[in-house]
Amino acid sequence: MxxxxxxxxxxxxxxxxxxxxxxxxxxxxxxxxYALLGRNGAGKSSLIRxxxxxxxxxxxxxxxxxxxxxxxxxxxxxxxxxxxEEADAPPDMHVKELGWLSSRLYPRWQQSAYDExxxxxxxxxxxxxxxxxxxxxxxxxxxxxxxxxPELLILDDPTLGLxxxxxxxxxxxxxxxxxxxxLTVFIATHDLGAVxxxxxxxxxxxxxxxxxxxxxxTLKSRFRRIRFSGPVADLAEANLQISSSRPWGNGTEAVATxxxxxxxxxxxxxxxxxxxxPLTLEEIFMAVVGEEKx
Amino acid sequence: xxxxxxxxxRELRAGKRVFAICAALAVLPFLTALLPGARASRADFVAMVxxxxxxxxxxxxxxxxxxxTIARELAERRMSFYFAxxxxxxxxxxxxxxxxxxxxxxxxxLIALPSFLVSPRSWRLPxxxxxxxxxxVALLIVEVFxxxxxxxxxxxxxxxxxxxxxxxxxxSAAGLYVILRSLALGAVANTDAKVAICVGLAATxxxxxxxxxxxxxxxxxxxxxxxxxxxTVWMAMAVVLLVAGSYAAWMASVGPADLTAVxxxxxxxxxxxxxxxxxxxxxxxxxxxxxxxxxTGAHRRIxxxxxxxxxxxxxxxxxxxxxxxxxxxxxxxxxxxxxxxxMWLQAGIRSGGELEIHAARIGDRSIAATGIRAKTHERTxxxxxGTRLAxxxxxxxxxFDLDSGRLLASGAGLxxxxxxxxxxTPDVVRIIENANSGPRSPLRIFELDVRTRSMTKTGELSVxxxxxxxxxxxxxxxxxxxxxLGGNRILDGRTAQPIARVQFAGxxxxxxxxxxxxxNRDLLHDGTLVAVTTGEDGSAQLExxxxxxxxxxxxxxxxxxxxxxxxxxxxxxxxxxxxxxxTPRTTIGRGMIVFDLKRGVIERVMKDIxxxxxxxxxxxxxxxxxxxxxxxxxxxxxxxxxxxxxxxVRRIPGM
Numbered sequence: 001m002x003x004x005x006x007x008x009x010x011x012x013x014x015x016x017x018x019x020x021x022x023x024x025x026x027x028x029x030x031x032x033x034y035a036l037l038g039r040n041g042a043g044k045s046s047l048i049r050x051x052x053x054x055x056x057x058x059x060x061x062x063x064x065x066x067x068x069x070x071x072x073x074x075x076x077x078x079x080x081x082x083x084x085e086e087a088d089a090p091p092d093m094h095v096k097e098l099g100w101l102s103s104r105l106y107p108r109w110q111q112s113a114y115d116e117x118x119x120x121x122x123x124x125x126x127x128x129x130x131x132x133x134x135x136x137x138x139x140x141x142x143x144x145x146x147x148x149x150p151e152l153l154i155l156d157d158p159t160l161g162l163x164x165x166x167x168x169x170x171x172x173x174x175x176x177x178x179x180x181x182x183l184t185v186f187i188a189t190h191d192l193g194a195v196x197x198x199x200x201x202x203x204x205x206x207x208x209x210x211x212x213x214x215x216x217x218t219l220k221s222r223f224r225r226i227r228f229s230g231p232v233a234d235l236a237e238a239n240l241q242i243s244s245s246r247p248w249g250n251g252t253e254a255v256a257t258x259x260x261x262x263x264x265x266x267x268x269x270x271x272x273x274x275x276x277x278p279l280t281l282e283e284i285f286m287a288v289v290g291e292e293k294x
Numbered sequence: 295x296x297x298x299x300x301x302x303x304r305e306l307r308a309g310k311r312v313f314a315i316c317a318a319l320a321v322l323p324f325l326t327a328l329l330p331g332a333r334a335s336r337a338d339f340v341a342m343v344x345x346x347x348x349x350x351x352x353x354x355x356x357x358x359x360x361x362x363t364i365a366r367e368l369a370e371r372r373m374s375f376y377f378a379x380x381x382x383x384x385x386x387x388x389x390x391x392x393x394x395x396x397x398x399x400x401x402x403x404l405i406a407l408p409s410f411l412v413s414p415r416s417w418r419l420p421x422x423x424x425x426x427x428x429x430x431v432a433l434l435i436v437e438v439f440x441x442x443x444x445x446x447x448x449x450x451x452x453x454x455x456x457x458x459x460x461x462x463x464x465x466s467a468a469g470l471y472v473i474l475r476s477l478a479l480g481a482v483a484n485t486d487a488k489v490a491i492c493v494g495l496a497a498t499x500x501x502x503x504x505x506x507x508x509x510x511x512x513x514x515x516x517x518x519x520x521x522x523x524x525x526t527v528w529m530a531m532a533v534v535l536l537v538a539g540s541y542a543a544w545m546a547s548v549g550p551a552d553l554t555a556v557x558x559x560x561x562x563x564x565x566x567x568x569x570x571x572x573x574x575x576x577x578x579x580x581x582x583x584x585x586x587x588x589x590t591g592a593h594r595r596i597x598x599x600x601x602x603x604x605x606x607x608x609x610x611x612x613x614x615x616x617x618x619x620x621x622x623x624x625x626x627x628x629x630x631x632x633x634x635x636x637m638w639l640q641a642g643i644r645s646g647g648e649l650e651i652h653a654a655r656i657g658d659r660s661i662a663a664t665g666i667r668a669k670t671h672e673r674t675x676x677x678x679x680g681t682r683l684a685x686x687x688x689x690x691x692x693x694f695d696l697d698s699g700r701l702l703a704s705g706a707g708l709x710x711x712x713x714x715x716x717x718x719t720p721d722v723v724r725i726i727e728n729a730n731s732g733p734r735s736p737l738r739i740f741e742l743d744v745r746t747r748s749m750t751k752t753g754e755l756s757v758x759x760x761x762x763x764x765x766x767x768x769x770x771x772x773x774x775x776x777x778x779l780g781g782n783r784i785l786d787g788r789t790a791q792p793i794a795r796v797q798f799a800g801x802x803x804x805x806x807x808x809x810x811x812x813x814n815r816d817l818l819h820d821g822t823l824v825a826v827t828t829g830e831d832g833s834a835q836l837e838x839x840x841x842x843x844x845x846x847x848x849x850x851x852x853x854x855x856x857x858x859x860x861x862x863x864x865x866x867x868x869x870x871x872x873x874x875x876x877t878p879r880t881t882i883g884r885g886m887i888v889f890d891l892k893r894g895v896i897e898r899v900m901k902d903i904x905x906x907x908x909x910x911x912x913x914x915x916x917x918x919x920x921x922x923x924x925x926x927x928x929x930x931x932x933x934x935x936x937x938x939x940x941x942x943v944r945r946i947p948g949m
Contacts, residue, residue, distance in 0.1 A: 015517075054377045054514040074382040082378035089375050092308055104300045105379050 004066065005030040005152045005184035006051065011060035013046045013208075020046040021057070022208040028186055028201070030151075033178070035195040035216075036188040037285050038205030044188040045085060047205070048156045051186070052082060065151060078107060081145030085156040085188075087137035091130025095123060095140055099147070106148040114147035117173065135166035142170055146177055153177070155187040159194060167194055174198070196281040206289050216281070223284045224259035228252060228274035238267045243287045255279065255287045297381050301389025302396070309397040312355065316401035322347060323409045341416035344409020349431055352402030356435045359394035360442025364505060368516040369450045373509075383509035391439070391505070398435050406431075440501035444523065447508070451520035462528040469535045473542045485545065493538050500530040548574050550584040550593050551949050556880060556927055557581050560604050561588070561906055564919045565611025567656040569596075569604050570933060585614060587657055588925055588935055591947030594659060596652070608680025612656055615676055615683060615696065617649040617668060651683060653696055665699040677717040682744070684715050684723045691715065691725055693744050705742040705749025714913040718773045721745050724752075724788070726767060726776065726913075737778070739790050753789035769913040771819030771862075775841055779815060784823065784843045794843025800827025800835050803856075818862050819917045822846075822891065826857040826870075836870065838891060847894030854884065861906050861924075862917040863938055866891040869924070871904065880904055880927055888938050898941055902929040905936075 006028035013021040021043040028034040038044045049055035051062045053073030062069050064076045089098055095118065103109045118125060121139040123132065132140065138158055145153060153174065159167040171194050177183050178198070189195055202219055204212040212219070228234070229251035232242060240263065245254035264276070279287065323343035326332065332339040364387065367373045376386045406428070410417050417427055448459050470493060477486040504526040512519030553572035558581075561568040566589040571581045585605070586593040598604060598616040605616040651666040651674065666683060668674055673686040682702065683694045691713075692704040709729035718724050718741070725740040739753040768777040769787065776785040777796075784793045803814045803826060814826040821841030829835040834857040835850040851857060851872070858871040868891055873883030881904065888898040905926025909916055918924065923935035923944070936943045 049374075049514065052374075052378060054374055056511070056513060056518070073377070074380050074385075077378060077380040080378075082374075084374055084378065086371060088372045088378075090308070090372065093304075097304075097307070101300065101304050102379070105297065105381060 003030060004028065005032075005064070006034070006186055007063045008047070008051065009060050009062075011047070011050055011057045011062060013043070013050060013055065014058045020208055021050070023060070024205075024208070024210050025060075026203055026210060026213055028184060030184050031182045032200040033185040033187065033195075033198050034201045034203065035199040036186070036203045036205060037190075037192065037281075038188070039289055042205040042289075043208040044205055045156060048154065048188055052080075052154065053077075078148075079151045081148055081150035081153045083138065083141045083145050083153070083155040083158045085160060087129070087132075087134070087141055089129045089137075089141070089144075091128065093129050094125070095127050095129060095132075096125035098129065098140065098144060099125070102144055102148060108149040110147050110149055113149075114143050117143040117146065120173075121169065135162045138162060138170060139166070142173055146173065149181070150183070152184045152186065155185065155189070157189055158187070159189065159191045167191060171198065192280075192282040192285055199281075202281065204285060204288050212288055219284060220278055220281075222256075222258050222260075223279045223287065224256050225277045225279055225283070226254050226256055226259075226264075226274055227277075228271045230271055234270045235267060237270070238263045240264070255283075257287070297385040298389040298392070301376070301381065301385060302393040305390055305393030306396060309393065312397055312401060313404065316351060316404045319347060319351065320344075320405045320408050323405075324412075337413035338416045340409045341413040344406055344412075345417060348402050348404075348406035348409070351405055352398055352431065352435045353438055355398040355401055356395075356439040357442045359398060360439040361446040363390045363394050363443060364509070365443060365446035365450050365516075368447070368514065368519055371514070373514045377514050384506045386509055387505045391443075391502070395436060395439055398439060399432055402431065402435060437498060440498065443505065444501060444527065447516075447520050447523055451516045453517045453520055455517075455521050455524050459524055459528075462524070462531070466528075466531050466535060469539065473535065473538050476546055477542050489538055489541065493534055496534040497531065500527055500534070504530065545577055546595070548577055548582055548595075549948070550586055550933070553582065556931060556933065558604070558880065559905065559907060559925055559927075559933065560909060561918075561925045562607035562611030562614070562656070563609055563916055564922060565607075565656055566590070566923075567607055567611050567614055568925050568933070569598075569614070569616075571604070585654060585656070586933075586946065586949075588923060588933075588946050590657075591949060592657070592659075593948075594654065594661065596654070596661065606674065606676040608676055609678035610680065613653065613676070613680035613696075614656065615651055615653045615664075615674070615680075617674065618652045618663075619649055651685075651694075651696075664694075664696060666694050666696075673713060673715060675715045675717065675723070677720045679720055682717065682720055684717065684742075686713050686715065691723060691740075691742050691749070693723060693742065703742060703744040703747040705740065707749060707751075708740070709738075714767055714769060716769060716773060716913070724773060725749075726769065726790075728767070737785075737790055739788060741788075753786065753791065755785060755790040755792070767913050768815065768817045768915075770817040770821040770841070771914055771917055772821065775817050775821035777815065777817045777823060782815075784817075784821075784841075796823060796825075796839055796843050798825055798827050798837055799845075799848050800829050800837065803828055803834075814857070814859065816859050816915045818868070818891075818915055824859060824868060824891075824915075826859065836868075836889065838894070847891075849889075849894060849896070851887075856883070857887075858908050859915055860886065860908050862915045863888070863922070864917060864920045867897065867920075867938060869906065869918075869938065871908070880907065886926065886936075898938070900926075900936060900941060900943075903927065903934065903936060903943065 004027050008024060008026045011021055011024045024047065036044055046055065050057045051069065053069040056070055065079055067076055069076055099111065099114050103111055123136050123140060129137065129140065158170055174185060175198055178185060187195060199216055201215050203210055227248050232245045232252050232254055235242065235254060240256040241258045242254045243257045245252055323340045326343050327336045327339045448456055474486040474490055477489060504523055507526040508519050508523035512522035550570050552574050554574050556570060556572040558571040559568055566587045568586045568588050570584045570586050573581050583596050583598055584593045585596050596616060597618055605614040607614050649668050651664045651668065652661055653664055654661045666685065668685050675684045681696055683696050685692050685694065689708040690704055690706045693702045694700065695702055708727055711727055711729040714726045715723055721744045723742045725742065727738045727740065729736055729738065737755045738751055740749050740751050742749040767779065774787045776787050778785055782796045784796060785791065786793055817823055823839040825837045827835055827837055829850050832855065833850055833852050834854045835848055836857065837848045838846040840846055854872050856873045856875050860869040860871045862868055868889040870887040870889055872885055872887060873881055877883065885899055885901040886903060887896055890897045903926040906924050924938055925933060925935055928934045933946050933949050934943050935946060
């Protein structure tokens with residue numbers, strides 16, 4: 001198996017004068033889960049279209065499983081499963097017919113896996129795709145993607161518009177497949193809570209630039225919320241980078257992006273009482289991109 | 295199963311309902327035939343309704359599928375469904391297109407075939423057989439589908455490329471028009487139609503293949519898809535038009551030196567202007583024509599409607615005019631045995647098409663369309679000074695100023711028949727009418743005066759000869775005498791009053807037809823009559839008569855079986871061409887003779903050359919200037935000039 005399941009090198013995507021993605025590079029190791037986070041319009045979908053060989057970048061290239069996707073898209077899609085942001089299957093096709101079509105296109109198609117998932121999701125094979133709810137369409141898309149036994153699964157905001165139950169069942173399917181086959185997952189999402197438990201690495205996209213690309217554990221270890229009585233200037237001696245701060249009671253609440261316990265001890269003589277707490281992925285995301293006005 | 299067929303099979307499944315509806319529609323022609331009004335010819339009615347319905351449905355489906363296949367999916371962002379699957383761009387396009395065409399053609403056949411089987415004879419158009427009509431509709435469905443796909447992509451993308459598409463459509467159409475017109479005017483039989491078909495097929499192939507690039511390079515982005523499609527289509531079309539244009543240029547890039555055969559040539563009475571008509575292998579079937587300057591070899595290609603009408607030179611030789619078809623020329627004809635041959639007459643001429651007078655000055659490269667129109671059967675004549683043109687109309691004669699195209703005068707009152715015209719002076723046109731009004735057709739003479747804008751009859755003579763030759767006249771160059779060939783009578787050129795009846799010593803030579811045609815009795819410029827007859831031993835003999843019909847000389851040419859009156863040279867010299875009966879006019883035969891009319895002796899014999907050739911459509915003999923180099927063909931088939939005074943032969947530069 002190739003070491004890198006996905007690699008993006010210096011990609012630039014423009015739509016006329018507008019730049020959607022600016023010189024972006026990232027790598028996803030085989031068997032890992034990579035979560036790409038970003039606000040609406042940050043360039044996630046453009047990047048995914050380039051990663052899937054559906055859009056030729058103006059500069060740079062994307063490789064899947066070691067091969068240039070723009071040149072070898074058709075061959076690579078044998079080994080890649082895709083769950084799109086908007087369900088794109090022809091609305092007149094029946095769910096069973098979608099399985100029939102995929103069974104003839106994918107060499108490693110597992111009809112039983114497809115049927116079982118549909119059964120678990122409670123979707124009738126005779127249903128017209130266009131008649132399904134948004135959540136069901138996503139579930140069918142996931143069933144189609146996983147039944148092809150891909151090595152790499154690419155999900156573009158798979159839980160967008162889904163209720164809590166549908167989100168849960170969708171991620172359960174992905175997690176089960178990951179555990180079973182060592183599947184590599186690249187997921188672009190807003191659902192930070194759901195991916196926090198499964199992702200190995202996180203990338204944050206802001207205005208077409210990858211402003212953060214880091215293993216989740218490292219990321220979480222260096223982000224801390226510090227609440228203390230005193231002005232934010234009191235933290236200066238600790239050499240902490242403060243991404244945001246605000247008044248908190250009689251004191252201050254600050255988010256440090258490079259928290260180091262030993263360094264923090266240096267300011268203990270100034271700050272007698274401080275409450276230091278780790279941040280959730282959502283809080284980290286907000287700290288990184290949240291100040292940007294929408 | 296190949297991925298193309300997998301996609302096609304999926305699309306065909308989606309079209310099941312359309313097939314079912316069309317199967318039901320196939321019954322409709324038979325039901326409408328039951329209507330009371332259709333009783334008389336039910337089979338024809340079934341065929342007519344079936345044809346209309348099937349063609350409408352077939353083309354309608356082609357438009358609908360063309361507009362929705364690919365372009366609609368791109369616009370609705372559903373093309374990613376196929377792009378996320380292990381399917382190439384070619385498989386997506388060809389799978390979807392083949393299914394769409396199979397549905398469109400299948401539905402057409404489903405409705406058309408039952409009515410076709412009931413009344414196959416009714417399934418035809420005047421110019422198309424049964425099978426051809428079906429094939430044409432099928433081809434049309436394919437074309438409509440492809441064009442619809444292209445237009446749909448263009449319109450749905452709403453990008454700035456639309457403007458470029460518009461420019462490219464216009465440029466391609468204009469380029470094709472220029473290419474086809476240059477081929478049509480270049481007198482290459484039917485090649486314009488063949489090139490048009492080839493370009494059309496190439497365009498169809500481009501439209502059929504370009505969507506593969508559209509998807510492969512444009513991906514799922516509609517605007518990029520449109521840009522790629524447009525780029526591919528127009529670049530390929532540019533290559534096709536470049537090839538077609540190169541072919542047209544190659545076909546047209548023939549000079550007089552390239553001619554492998556010279557069919558005809560005629561020269562101006564003075565100066566260096568020569569019209570050369572000939573052909574070259576592999577450059578079409580219609581003879582090529584050039585206006586050549588015999589002194590410098592400079593030439594221009596021109597296209598007169600009928601080579602034997604040729605051009606009309608002014609007496610000074612500085613100007614030439616000719617008739618050229620105003621519309622789109624058609625040069626070829628398919629005969630019943632399937633053989634394709636060139637026709638001397640154009641389709642336009644047979645159907646009474648309009649012609650336009652074109653004019654050129656010898657030594658000047660520009661050719662001017664004068665705007666003066668004439669019908670195909672109407673005669674024209676140029677004034678000696680080359681400034682005015684008389685055009686015969688329906689029972690009228692009109693005189694135009696050649697430079698401005700302005701109508702100067704017009705006279706009416708002519709009868710249907712044959713009209714010979716000539717300018718007596720630049721202001722007076724004389725018209726000799728051989729009316730076609732029964733066995734005793736009157737010969738009438740009119741004069742149209744440009745200054746007074748009036749036409750008056752100046753003379754009339756009742757002619758009772760029934761032979762075909764009653765229509766033939768010879769008019770002396772000064773206009774004072776008319777020779778009525780049917781009765782061998784010399785008439786006054788203005789009043790038509792008989793002056794003398796001529797009695798020839800030898801037997802008259804039977805008129806010859808076709809390319810060997812040549813006149814054997816004619817009036818010279820001053821009214822002197824010259825005639826070629828056959829002596830007792832079968833040798834040709836030349837007889838000359840004064841302008842009052844008195845015999846002057848009779849000269850026998852022993853062993854010469856044929857003589858043609860080729861021209862007159864100022865100073866009383868006659869040019870004769872020796873040859874054999876029924877041989878082409880350009881056959882060299884035994885050469886040319888310069889005959890001294892005053893002394894009645896042969897002054898010079900020029901062997902191994904042929905020229906000048908007698909004019910076929912002028913009612914008299916051309917009088918060349920004494921110093922005029924005479925144009926002729928030499929034994930190698932090349933054009934040369936020779937001097938009647940010295941006998942020196944010179945090659946025309948570049949020929």
